Amino acid sequence: MIAVRKPGLLTTVQDLGRPGLAHLGVPTAGAADRRAFRLANRLVGNRPGAAALEITLAGPELELEAGGWVALTGGRVAAEVDGRPVPMDVAVRVEPGQVLRVGSMSSGLRAYLAVRGGIDVPPVLGSRSTDTLAPVGPPRLEEGTRLPVGDQADGDLYRQVAPTPAVEPEPVLRTVRGPRDDLFTDDALRTLIGVAWTVTSDSDRTGLRLDGPELDRRRQIELASEGMVEGSLQVPPDGHPILFLANHPTTGGYPVVAVVAGRDLPEAAQARPGTRLRFRFVSVAEARAAAGGAPL
Amino acid sequence: MKVRVAGERGLLVEVEDLATVHRLHAALRELDPPGVVELVPAYRTVLIVADPGQAEALDDLAARLPGLELPPAEAVAGETVDIPVRYDGEDLPEVAGLTGLEPEEVVRRHTAPEYTVAFLGFSPGFPYLVGLDPALQVPRRDTPRTSIPAGSVGLAGNQTGIYPTATPGGWQLIGRTEVTLFDPARDPPALLAPGTRLRFTVAA
Numbered sequence: 001m002i003a004v005r006k007p008g009l010l011t012t013v014q015d016l017g018r019p020g021l022a023h024l025g026v027p028t029a030g031a032a033d034r035r036a037f038r039l040a041n042r043l044v045g046n047r048p049g050a051a052a053l054e055i056t057l058a059g060p061e062l063e064l065e066a067g068g069w070v071a072l073t074g075g076r077v078a079a080e081v082d083g084r085p086v087p088m089d090v091a092v093r094v095e096p097g098q099v100l101r102v103g104s105m106s107s108g109l110r111a112y113l114a115v116r117g118g119i120d121v122p123p124v125l126g127s128r129s130t131d132t133l134a135p136v137g138p139p140r141l142e143e144g145t146r147l148p149v150g151d152q153a154d155g156d157l158y159r160q161v162a163p164t165p166a167v168e169p170e171p172v173l174r175t176v177r178g179p180r181d182d183l184f185t186d187d188a189l190r191t192l193i194g195v196a197w198t199v200t201s202d203s204d205r206t207g208l209r210l211d212g213p214e215l216d217r218r219r220q221i222e223l224a225s226e227g228m229v230e231g232s233l234q235v236p237p238d239g240h241p242i243l244f245l246a247n248h249p250t251t252g253g254y255p256v257v258a259v260v261a262g263r264d265l266p267e268a269a270q271a272r273p274g275t276r277l278r279f280r281f282v283s284v285a286e287a288r289a290a291a292g293g294a295p296l
Numbered sequence: 297m298k299v300r301v302a303g304e305r306g307l308l309v310e311v312e313d314l315a316t317v318h319r320l321h322a323a324l325r326e327l328d329p330p331g332v333v334e335l336v337p338a339y340r341t342v343l344i345v346a347d348p349g350q351a352e353a354l355d356d357l358a359a360r361l362p363g364l365e366l367p368p369a370e371a372v373a374g375e376t377v378d379i380p381v382r383y384d385g386e387d388l389p390e391v392a393g394l395t396g397l398e399p400e401e402v403v404r405r406h407t408a409p410e411y412t413v414a415f416l417g418f419s420p421g422f423p424y425l426v427g428l429d430p431a432l433q434v435p436r437r438d439t440p441r442t443s444i445p446a447g448s449v450g451l452a453g454n455q456t457g458i459y460p461t462a463t464p465g466g467w468q469l470i471g472r473t474e475v476t477l478f479d480p481a482r483d484p485p486a487l488l489a490p491g492t493r494l495r496f497t498v499a500a
Contacts (some may be wrong), residue, residue, distance in 0.1 A: 024478075225415075
């Protein structure tokens with residue numbers, strides 16, 4: 001059992017979410033930065049879908065009552081166990097009763113803490129993910145929350161530090177045009193890839209709100225609501241795009257001008273308010289080719 | 297039919313009307329294409345989403361779509377569900393004022409049609425319904441309520457709907473139902489599905 005002494009700013013249980021239920025209005029949710037999430041599980045020898053903790057900006061304080069192996073990945077953050085620093089991107093042993101304290105992130109926005117065996121809260125609709133948009137899944141961590149540890153380990157510990165890419169200060173995200181690019185002016189499409197967009201403070205696991213020039217539509221038609229994929233760049237009437245992340249709503253009523261490649265969504269999920277993002281257009285084939293090459 | 301690209305693992309298929317959406321959705325469910333993890337119908341579109349590792353499977357599917365045989369509308373008609381409503385919503389007097397109808401007439405017109413669930417979205421189990429009497433079109437409230445109780449039945453624009461869970465919202469509330477629209481412990485978790493026929497009845 002893990003006893004939560006302090007929850008941190010926003011710490012939730014996450015896994016690979018609830019794909020397959022969008023037609024019922026249920027978001028996929030799951031880890032926002034799936035690359036860092038998968039790496040954390042891999043380091044402690046867990047199955048890829050084992051639940052871990054997603055830590056936002058400032059970390060929790062956790063007592064591992066039975067001890068265990070843990071791994072911390074994603075946004076760069078200092079952590080310690082009883083005064084001993086905990087390195088990132090490697091499996092680390094915590095003894096029974098020791099307290100793990102995770103500090104504030106120096107870069108990136110979300111860190112992942114996997115425990116060998118996985119977090120074993122009861123699954124809801126096939127997932128242990130906390131949905132931060134809809135009332136589905138376990139509540140966010142609070143002081144006094146107790147988290148069972150499961151038996152989702154099926155591999156060896158990874159005892160070397162895994163190579164991980166540094167957090168880019170001004171990431172350029174590969175993006176596929178459409179499905180509604182034809183509703184926008186040529187100027188708007190040039191602007192989308194021509195300027196740096198600033199992530200605003202009202203961004204969350206649902207999406208990044210981006211500040212920059214307004215993207216004009218070719219004509220003002222009312223678009224009927226339609227399904228959206230993760231990575232969609234939706235443009236509301238104010239002309240400022242929203243980049244939808246893991247916990248996006250299943251449908252939306254504003255046109256999606258382009259979709260960010262899955263390979264570059266981890267960079268988007270690590271972009272804290274104030275970060276400047278750029279987009280560049282690629283073909284579907286390039287976006288798919290980029291999907292390979294995940295670490296470990 | 298127009299097939300649009302929605303990223304490297306999505307296709308947004310646009311068709312002429314809602315009935316065709318439901319026929320296409322049924323045909324795709326029947327086909328159960330390899331690698332596809334989501335089929336999301338809406339008013340005029342079906343979104344097809346592939347697993348990230350099997351996105352190439354969409355190329356074959358996109359080529360097959362125009363020739364895909366769709367079942368007739370009668371074959372995909374959903375079941376009919378009655379939703380008993382206590383028509384005592386806070387905004388019923390205001391809706392009566394806005395429409396120029398007596399409250400009893402608002403209720404009569406709201407319970408008269410057989411609605412169709414176009415699709416579910418916005419929140420788990422939330423039905424987008426078509427079939428509202430045009431006389432009941434009212435604007436959203438100027439100031440949305442911070443919390444609307446689950447089961448609230450409301451009006452906004454040309455839509456009527458039921459809130460499955462407590463959420464903030466700006467709809468004009470005309471009543472409330474005890475029926476549970478979404479329960480994660482139930483299988484399926486949503487009471488309604490795209491294509492379900494729905495009638496509102498006056499709760500005893």
